[in-house]
Amino acid sequence: MKFFSLFYLGRIDVDKPLYDLKTFSGRFKHFAWMTDPRTCITSNEKLNEAKRLVESYRKGEEPKSTTKEQIKYAMKLYTSAFHPDSGELQNFCGRMSFQVPGGMLITGGMLTFYRTVPAVVLWQFINQSFNAVVNYTNRNANSPTTVTQLGVAYVSATTSALVAAIGCKNYWTKKASPIFQRYVPFAAVAAANCVNIPLMRQNEIINGIDVQDDKGHVVGKSRFAAIKGISQVVLSRITMAAPGMLVLPIIMEKLEQNASFKKATYLHAPFQTGMVGCFLLFMVPAACSIFPQTASMNTSTMRRLEPKLYDEMMKKTDGKPPAKVFYNKGL
Known part of the structure; x- marks a missing residue:
């Protein structure tokens, strides 16, 4: 257990952004990083390699020689080219x-x-x-x-x-x-x-x-x-x-x-x-x-504007709906 903790100490969470998306400046840094026009000329082969590296790193199975810089660049390519919902390679x-x-x-x-x-x-x-x-x-x-x-x-x-x-x-x-x-x-x-x-x-x-x-x-x-x-x-x-x-x-x-x-x-x-x-x-x-x-959206707003959805949510959560719900607005 101690070895497991040491192994993951300081590792990058590839499922979370590198910047704070709660602030405008953090979102600006994130999207400047993600929308870098230089990445649009990257071949599909390299993009898929980046996806495989991110997925293997998530499991802790990446090659031993892999550096953090390589992981961050793989995350950049993966985020810029693959859809956040479906995980599919996006149209160029x-x-x-x-x-x-x-x-x-x-x-x-x-x-x-x-x-x-x-x-x-x-x-x-x-x-x-x-x-x-x-x-x-x-x-x-x-x-x-x-x-x-x-x-x-x-x-x-x-x-x-x-x-x-x-x-x-x-x-x-x-x-x-x-x-x-x-x-x-x-x-x-x-x-x-x-x-x-x-x-x-x-x-x-x-x-x-x-x-x-x-x-x-x-x-x-x-x-x-x-x-x-x-x-x-x-x-x-x-x-x-x-x-x-x-x-x-x-x-x-x-x-x-x-x-x-x-x-x-x-x-x-x-x-x-x-x-x-x-x-x-x-x-x-x-x-x-x-x-x-x-x-994000307050569930109190949903209760007022979408009562049917709120009732369904009450059933799914055993009468304990979350204070807020989250969704992907797209870009």
């Missing part, structure tokens, strides 16, 4: 670690090519296709979504983005100053996020998501938790895009007052793309950190 484009390279290319394109309707349509179509993959990949995996629901969500979100983008463009072209015309992409992105995410995760709203006690035991399915979690994700995604899409138009408007820069149109797209990347390097972890991924 849907991982949060791909948000910086993917987001900077698409946002740079939207901000550069916003002057004509065909360009607006093309880039909004590309952006909503990317968003659909991200939203599906980072859903609460305990609530499966059908192919039909995915198709409806994708078409609805794309349509809403195009309506917002074209509507704003047509209106602002006639009545707004040139600087406001540059905000067409952000208006479309914000509108689409309000449609895309709830529709892509509609099963969670219809059927509820698993809520657990502090020991990880599932005590029921809550629709209110799903609505609350999805609302927080929508706000986080809009916040993620806002600085780059709101500040860059002002920067470009000022730069284009310089005749040399205005003539060098070939520089506009790469400049805006690079600037968006700089914003996203900070904003991806910052936006993910606004709300805890493992959210």
Whole structure:
């Protein structure tokens, strides 16, 4: 028993984050670590190796030469690429670690090519296709979504983005100053996020998501938790895009007052793309950190809003429900 205690003394708990997720700064460090864009180019072979190392370390069966640094890096790869609910390897484009390279290319394109309707349509179509993959990949995996629901969500979100983008463009072209015309992409992105995410995760709203006690035991399915979690994700995604899409138009408007820069149109797209990347390097972890991924809710709230769920929970816990329940809100 003494040897067992000494063996585990100072070992890393691979099932717990390396940082304190109760604070914003701790969550920021965690998501900056987890969404590191350099990990998105890691091969599936290495990702699976990282998963096997984490699993063997959890059992105390890792190779004797394994260092803590190797375990921490394996945890980083595992957390960045595998879904927290299902444990499945996530789609490459849907991982949060791909948000910086993917987001900077698409946002740079939207901000550069916003002057004509065909360009607006093309880039909004590309952006909503990317968003659909991200939203599906980072859903609460305990609530499966059908192919039909995915198709409806994708078409609805794309349509809403195009309506917002074209509507704003047509209106602002006639009545707004040139600087406001540059905000067409952000208006479309914000509108689409309000449609895309709830529709892509509609099963969670219809059927509820698993809520657990502090020991990880599932005590029921809550629709209110799903609505609350999805609302927080929508706000986080809009916040993620806002600085780059709101500040860059002002920067470009000022730069284009310089005749040399205005003539060098070939520089506009790469400049805006690079600037968006700089914003996203900070904003991806910052936006993910606004709300805890493992959210909580008082059972007194459930008793008031979801009495049936509360009654079921009373039965499952022999009349002793937990004070709080916890759930994965997704990203």
